[in-house]
Amino acid sequence: MPSLRSLRFTRRRVVAGSVVLVLVAALVGWAAWPDRTGWTSADEQITVKTGPAGTESVDLDARLYLPRDRDGKVPAVLLAHGFGGTKESVSDNAEELADRGYAVLTWTAQGFGRSGGQIHLDSPDYEVRDAQGLLDWLAARPEIQLDAAGDPRVGVVGGSYGGALALLLAGQDSRVDAIVPSITWNDLSKVFLQQSADTTATGVFKKGWAGLYFGNGAATLLPDAPEPAGSDPACGRFAADVCAAYLQLATTGTADATTLEVLRKSSPATVLDKIKAPTLLIQGAVDTLFPLSEGDANAKGIAATGTPVKVAWFTGGHDGGAGPQTDQDRVKYLTVQWLDHYVKGEGDAPSDDFTYSRVAGFSALDRGLVTNGYSTEAYPGLGGTGSTQVSLAGPAQPVANPPNGNPAALSSLPGAGSRLSELLGGVAADIPGQYATFESTPVTGAIEVAGSPTVRLRAASPTGEATLFVKLYDVDQDGAETLSAGLIAPVRLTGLPASIEQAQPVTVTLPAIVRRIDTGHLVRVVVATSDQAFLTPAKPAVYTVQVESTLTLPTVVGTPIANPQTIWRWVLGGLLLVIALGLAVVLLIRRRLRRRRHDETIEEYAETPLVVRGLRKAYADGFVAVEEISFSVQRGQVVGLLGPNGAGKTTTLRVLMGLTMPTSGDALVFGHRLMPGAPILSRVGALVEGPGFLPHLSGLENLKAYWRATGRPEADAHFDDALEIAGLGDSVHRKTKKYSHGMRQRLAIAQAMLGLPELLVLDEPTDGLDPPQIAEMRRVLKRYATDGRAVLVSSHLLAEVEQTCTHAVVVNKGRIVASGPVEDIVGESPSVQIEVSDVPAASLILEKLGVRSVTPDGASGLIVDMNGTSRSEAVASLVRAGVDVDRVVPRRRLEDAFLALVGDNSRGSGDR
Amino acid sequence: MSAVTGYRPSATLPIWAEVRRQASRRRTQLALGFMVLLPLIILVAFEFGGNNDDDGNGGGAFGSLVDLATSGGLNFALFCLAVSAGFLLVVVVALFCGDPVASEASWGSLRYLLAIPVPRVRLLAVKLVVALGYSLVALLTLATTGLLVGTLRYGWHPLGSTIAAAVPPGQGLLRLLGIVAYLAVIMLVVAGLAFLLSVLTDAALGAVGGAVLLWILSSILDQITALGSVRYLLPTHFSDAWLGLLSTPPQVDDLVKGAIAAICYATLFWSLAFWRFTRKDITS
Structure with missing residues (x-):
């Protein structure tokens, strides 16, 4: 029944289900709903005049993003892409800036994508002139804010190829109001012909x-x-x-x-002194193409004229990509802050502080880098705010230059993309015989390097020239060496002597790095003759190299930038606190409510084991199991709760055990109201709806486990009495899952009697017992209801109630139809069913004997209420009158009463 | 006097009684026994498996852990935890937390406990505490056995990982404890879910299976990157964040987020379980 009932759609379930469904739908909808973009965009074909004379026409494939909800004219941003890209490669940045209220013009530089023209490497005559044409075009647009006629309010943002364009454009056109060039070059001739020694050689x-x-x-x-x-x-x-x-x-x-x-023409170095637009320079620390020194040169050149310059480094670049999320967020924040102040005119002037980041480790989940951000008050350049000297040891060593640079050492993988972790993990490999090493002792304190380390190098070569690569390794205690960011210092020396004794030292400036050299690590300087990223002399030769003992490491001790993620720790702490407080409050309220509820006593019934008053139970689906039931059980009584299946007996007993909450009415045990968990239940022993045992424990263990759960002293249990009642003998030590139905039933009765509760409630106690056991059970129950104790037995078996109980309550269809002492219900003289050969004659004879009533029952049967007349006298009278008597069966009043009360209806009330 | 002498609501169903109730069950013994057995099985597999580990499934999160598993006791214990975290621990925790109430209901013994009467809140609280206790014991048994067996066979060496430098043994042990602690916190979601289902149903298998099934469903959804930020709400999203403790310095940001998610989910599930259980009609 319960399973069928649970399938029904009650109003509560439908409402609850709908609420859940709506919530889920709302959540999914919220997640899946496409955001309405805050901008609109339109592709444009812009024709600009270009070339040295400004006479060549070139079509540029461009796109203008405009903020959707703009209030009047808006400032513009010219967003340039990197080498090999198109306007599409910067669309994400363009959208973000457009969302922030800028008109953003992106275009594909000439020589790329769908734009016309050729690649002139950001030549002032071509690409830069194109950009000037774009400024003209912007100035003619009605949506764009103007500083003067033909002069739009505009910032230029770009990375790498686009970054150089920003610098060159700002140097060539004073209409530019601010620039944010990132990971770009200062001087292409120095970039592609890199020289780290202080000599004039190429x-x-x-x-x-x-x-x-x-x-x-x-x-x-x-x-x-x-x-x-x-x-x-x-x-x-x-x-x-x-x-x-x-x-x-x-x-x-x-x-x-x-x-x-x-190369010079395409280099910002030539125009730095003309740049008047405030410049935010972003340079990557993992960049072997345009290392930090390029950004440093730009910063110094622009700042020399008094133009505001701010520098930021991040852990990324042409080798490292966009870097970890924290760095990307920082760079974006700085860019927006710069543009907002210098282009839009909002917000305070950005401070002069310098921010950088240092690798803290690898992200375990996505294998990316994790960095910590730091800041200092001012840009320290590549020399750091301080320096630490480390002593290197190692003799002069011969190193061989391989013919045609093969095999060659490996330091970085140009164009391999942004697998930062691999790069920092150490792709570096040196070829034996081609390098010399000079090592320090383990450092005694951690060194926070930020900038370009310097060493002095002496070299001798039989050819008078040498191409060398100086690298700085951080070596941990286990000997694992790391080449920070894959950066190396290429050196080309000329005019060298053939012997090392005559060699003059040159200062080698190693590439700027950001790294913490931990305590116990040592520093190893390697001088190698080859590298796969560089062109080395084709002829084989053997050089001798000697690094002097002093390695100067520039240091910067920055203030850590607060990691926004740490807020979650406070959230976690707060959460735990809230949960603890909530739990405490709930427990306090519960305790108070409990005490108030359970302390109530109705004095009138304080000595009555059980009083049930107007009990009604309707289930959530509308099924009414108990309409209204009232009865009481007094001390010394064995009360039978009698009724057909489904009459509501079990539901009533469930309420008595505190398993079910009544819809109305109540049940009182010794004056205390029964409710789930009411302490008064401890004075009630029960067997309801069959036994319930732990199948893997023996009968005795089950009783002991049950008693342990009561928390009461073991002496109160009276195990011996209970076991005697159970009568299981040695079977008490077998697992209950091997018990027969009857054995389980007896054990359950014994469990109900543990502790000799004052009220014993038994549901169909004789179910599964054989006749001798039933007889024994009757005796036990009758004996139990002495000493002021009481028993309530429910049953659908009339004989059982009649023979066991002192009182009976007859229930049908959820209502009481009769109650009182069994004798009252049964009456003094039971009726008799007599089968005779002649019904009319027998009726007359019997009526003369003075019986109370004679009722025909079938073709040959009579039901006679004897009213004191003995059965033998009745039979004798009938036989004397010549009526044959086939059968005389005593018939109880209770059964009559029962049948009369409940109707001769085999269907239970549960089937209504 | 309302209760019988000797009865105190707060003394009913003592924790120890519930511990014994569960300890006597075969499934408890089997689950805990398997936690001891698993490291031994893994050890035997390593001993007889040879070194041909180039079967092409490297590169995953555990690829490196397999290679390192035999490098020392700490790494062996870590490997045992890593291979169990995804499924075995989930099943064991779901078993310990999903079974106790539902199985009492299915045996019919629940109503007799409530008729003692064990207050419903106390019954649920004791069952929950003991279930969590057994779950923790299982986790600790696995880690301890792994550490013991691994140390005896492979020695006491630094905790190695391919994503960072090796961690010295002393600190490595702390990291391992941290991982165990985080796994314990993450498993609170399973514990909460299984416990809620245990209260809602009479079928122990339904509660255990339901919790495992929902956990797997959440793991699958988490694999679908197209779901975007919705994934952050999934209880399994941060379930691998303990890997952050293998890097140097340890990355705890994801661990903190994972702990927040787990605690929120567990609190929600347990609140629902208590709310439901204190109001429902016990019909089994």
């Missing part, structure tokens, strides 16, 4: 990156883009002069005057 050709970029530029033709007429397959979309410069450089490894001119 640097070492950075062939890895140069080749990658040249190939990248040559291959940026889209499948459906028109092939430029007369293009050279060797040059792709590169302009002829740029292409020639690359070919010359890559072939010889040195730059001739023309090449130098091309």
Whole structure:
């Protein structure tokens, strides 16, 4: 029945279900609902005049983003992409800036994507002039805020190729109001011919990156883009002069005057003194292409003229990518702060502080880097705010230069993308015989390096020249060495003596790094002859190198930037506190309510074991199991609760055990109201709805486990009495799952009697017992109800109630139909059923004997209420009168009463 | 005087009685026994499995842990925890927390406990405390056995991980304890869910299976990156955050978030369980 009932859709369930459904739908909808963007965008084809004379037309593929809810004219941002990209590569940044109220113009630089023209490497005559054309175009747009006629309010933002454009444009066009160039170069000739020693000799050709970029530029033709007429397959979309410069450089490894001119022209270094726009310079610490020194040179050059400059470093770059999330957030914040103040005119002027980040470890989940942010009050440059000297030891050592640079050591993987972890984990590998090492002793205190370390190097070469690579390794206690960010210092020395004794020391400035060298680690300086990223002399040679003992490490001790994630720790603490407080409050309230409820006593019934008053139980689905039941059980009584199946007996008993809450009415035990958990229940022993035992325990263990759960002293249990009643013999030590139904039943009765409770409630106690056991049980129950105790037995068996009980309560369809002493209900003289051969004659004879009533029962039967007449006299009279008597069966009043009361209806009230 | 002499509501169903009730059950003994057996099985597998571990499934979160498992007792214990965290521990915790109320209901003994009367809140609280206790014992047994067996076989060496430098043994032990503690906190979600289901149903299997099933469902949803930020609300989203304790310095941000999520879910589930149990009609 309960299972069927639970399937019904009650109003409460429907309401609860609907609420849950609506909540889930709302949550999913909220998550899946596309955000209404705060901007609109339109693709534009902008034709600008370009070239040295401003006469060449080029079509630029552009897109203008406008804030959707703009109030009047808005300031603009020119957002430039990196080398090999298109306007699409910066669309995310453009959308974010447009969301912040800027009109954002992105375009594909000439020579890339769907734009026309050729790649001139940010030449002032081409790409920079294009950007000036875009400024004109912006100034003509009605949506854009103007400083003067033809002068839009505009900031220029870009990374790498776009960053250099920002610098060069700001140097060439005073209409630019602020720039945010990131990971970009200062001087291309120094970038691609890198020289870390303080000599005038040309640097070492950075062939890895140069080749990658040249190939990248040559291959940026889209499948459906028109092939430029007369293009050279060797040059792709590169302009002829740029292409020639690359070919010359890559072939010889040195730059001739023309090449130098091309590279210089494309370098912001030439225009830094003309930049008046406040500049936020963002440079990456994991960048072997444009290392921190390029940003440093830009910062110094611009600041020299008094223009506001702010510098920030992050853990990323051309090798490291966008960096960890914390760094990306910081860079975005700084960019927006800069633009808001200098372009939009909102917010305070950004302070001069310098922020940087240092690798703290690897993220265990996504294998990315985790960094901590730090800040100092001012930009310290590459020399740090302090310095630590470390002594290096090692003799002069011969190192071999491999022919054609093969095999070559590995330090970085240009263009390998942003697998920062691998890069920092150490792809570095040196080739035996090609390097010399100089080591310090383990450092005694952690050194927080931020900037360019310097060493002095002496070298001798039989050819008079040497190309060397100086690297700084951090070596931990286990000997694992790490080349910070894969950065190395290429050195090309000329005019060297053949013997090391005559060699003059040169100062080598190693690439700027941000790293903490922990206590116990040692520092190893390696001088190698080859590197896969650089071009080295083709001829084999053996150099001798000697690093002098002093290594100077610039240090910066920054203030940690608060990690916004730490707020969650406070949230966790707060959460625990709230839960603890909530629990305490709930417990206090409960305790108070409990005490008030359970302390009530109704004095009138204080001595009555059980009083049930107007009990009604209706289930949530509307089924009424008990309509109204009232009765009482007095001390010394064995009361039978009699009724057909489904009459409401069991529901009544469930209420008596505190398992079910009545809908109305109540049950009082010794004057205390019964409710779930009421202490008065401890004076009630019960067997309701069959036994319930732990199947894996023996009968005795079950009783003991039950008694342990009461928490009462073991002596109060009277185990011996209970076991005697159970009568299980040795079976008491067997597991209850092996018990028969009857054995379990007896054990359950014994359990109900543990502690000899004053009121014993038994539901169908004789269920499963054999006749002798039933007889024994009757005796036990009768004996139990002495000494002021009482028993309530429910049963659907008339004979059982009649023979066991002193009182009976007859229940049908949830109502009491009769109650009182069994004798009252049964009456003094029971009726008799007589089967005779002649019913009318027998009726007459019997009526003359003075019986109370004679009722025909079937074809040959009579039911006679004897009213004191003995059965033998009745039979004798009938036989004397010649009536044959087939059968005489005593018939109880209770059964009559029962049948009369409940009707001859085999259907229980549960089937109503 | 309302109660019989010797009866005190706060003395009913003593914790120790419930501990014994559960200890006598075969499933408790089997589950705890398996926690001892598992490290031994893994050890035997390593001993007889040889070194041909290039079967192409490396690179996952555990790939590196497999390689390191035989490098010392700490790493062996860590490996045992790592392979159990995803499923075995979930099942064991669901078993300990989903079973006690539902099985009493199915045996019919629940109504006799309530008729003693054990106050419903006390019954539920004792069952919950003991279930959590057994869950913790299972977790600690697994870790301790792993550590013991691993140390005896592979020695007392630093805790190695491929995502960071090796951690010295002393500190490594602390990290391992931290991982055990975090796993214990994360498993509160399973404990809460299983316990709630245990109160809602009479079928112990339904409660245990339901909790495991929902946990797996949450894990699957967490794999679908297209769900975006909704995934942060999933109880399993931070279930692997303990890996952060293997890096140097330890990354605790995700652990804190995971703990917040787990505690919120567990509190919610337990509140619902208590709310329901103190109001429902016991019909079994």
